[in-house]
Amino acid sequence: MKEKERARKVALYGILIALAMVMNFVESLIPIPMPVPGVKLGLANLVTVAGLYLIGIPGTICVTILRVVLIGFSFGNPYSMIYGLSGSLVSLFVMALARKYNWFSHIGISILGGIFHNIGQMTFAALIVQTTGVYVYLPTLLIAGTIAGTLIGILGGIMTERLTNFTKNLS
Numbered sequence: 001m002k003e004k005e006r007a008r009k010v011a012l013y014g015i016l017i018a019l020a021m022v023m024n025f026v027e028s029l030i031p032i033p034m035p036v037p038g039v040k041l042g043l044a045n046l047v048t049v050a051g052l053y054l055i056g057i058p059g060t061i062c063v064t065i066l067r068v069v070l071i072g073f074s075f076g077n078p079y080s081m082i083y084g085l086s087g088s089l090v091s092l093f094v095m096a097l098a099r100k101y102n103w104f105s106h107i108g109i110s111i112l113g114g115i116f117h118n119i120g121q122m123t124f125a126a127l128i129v130q131t132t133g134v135y136v137y138l139p140t141l142l143i144a145g146t147i148a149g150t151l152i153g154i155l156g157g158i159m160t161e162r163l164t165n166f167t168k169n170l171s
Helices: 003-028 045-054 056-075 078-100 106-129 132-168
Strands: none
Touching: 003 045, 003 056, 003 132, 045 056, 045 078, 045 106, 045 132, 056 078, 078 106, 106 132
């Protein structure tokens, strides 16, 4: 790999991680009055959606893991990191499959991510508390994941286009 290409790749990874951290912080400032715990927009997942198109699956895996760990150290605790990874890795696996086989657009991939993020976190919560009672929240979380996934998919498509144009102009 040429040095210039390697430097671009590192810069793009850094941009994506920084964007995810900023978006996570901004999201923490937005109150969402929901009776179900865990409902959020998932703004940092914009990076995952865009990453699948900009840097591919292996790069997006690295960025996602780094994003969750860095956000956990910055704004959370070890438990929140593990909880975040449980949802992120399950959703990323499904999103990566959908992207690899071009099953859906940005929006469809993001909706899958929103749904499977909630499934991953609910499964982790059920294992931790040793009860399936937490799944009572799942229908509401799936609806919220679909709505948020749609919004994130639309914004992710715009973000992918803009970052693609930005990196092309760096030549």
